Amino acid sequence: MQLYCRDGLVFASHEDWQVIPDGAYPADCVRIIVPDGFPLERVGPPPADGNPDVRPYAQPEINDAIRLAMPLEPWRFMAMLDIAGKRQAVDDAIGAMTDPVARAVARSRLNHSARFLRNDPLIDALSPLVGLTGAEIDGLWLQAVVL
Numbered sequence: 001m002q003l004y005c006r007d008g009l010v011f012a013s014h015e016d017w018q019v020i021p022d023g024a025y026p027a028d029c030v031r032i033i034v035p036d037g038f039p040l041e042r043v044g045p046p047p048a049d050g051n052p053d054v055r056p057y058a059q060p061e062i063n064d065a066i067r068l069a070m071p072l073e074p075w076r077f078m079a080m081l082d083i084a085g086k087r088q089a090v091d092d093a094i095g096a097m098t099d100p101v102a103r104a105v106a107r108s109r110l111n112h113s114a115r116f117l118r119n120d121p122l123i124d125a126l127s128p129l130v131g132l133t134g135a136e137i138d139g140l141w142l143q144a145v146v147l
Contacts, residue, residue: 067145068138071115080144089130096129 072080081087094110097103106122116123118141127137 064138064142067142068118070145071117072141072144073115074113076144076147077113077116079147080140083143084132084136084140086130086132090126093126093129 078087081090090110094103094106097106106126109122118137123137124134127134132140
């Protein structure tokens with residue numbers, strides 16, 4: 001078995017933590033063995049008696065402001081454009097750009113981005129050209145995040 005240490009706690013598994021051989025964990029670490037995938041949240045430093053102060057991880061509430069900050073994978077972004085019926089309008093708006101460098105960059109970003117951000121200036125620049133308001137884009141983004 002391999003142990004892992006982070007922030008004074010030792011766990012049975014986590015891929016990017018410091019590997020510690022069995023029985024050789026540092027004195028400032030408290031050994032905790034938990035099932036794989038069981039998330040723990042540390043709520044304070046380990047007490048002097050060696051019993052860690054941990055509790056099961058509680059997922060924070062995810063509201064619309066958080067969802068709008070979430071990046072979209074390309075498939076979600078393209079699906080969003082298709083759902084809105086705006087994919088061709090976006091292509092046409094990019095094609096109509098007069099600056100060849102800006103046009104090439106916009107087309108490349110549309111076709112090759114690994115993720116799309118709602119606050120990207122390109123999205124704000126294209127939205128009025130394709131007939132979408134900021135509120136409409138927000139609504140589409142919220143739909144795309146949960147596809």
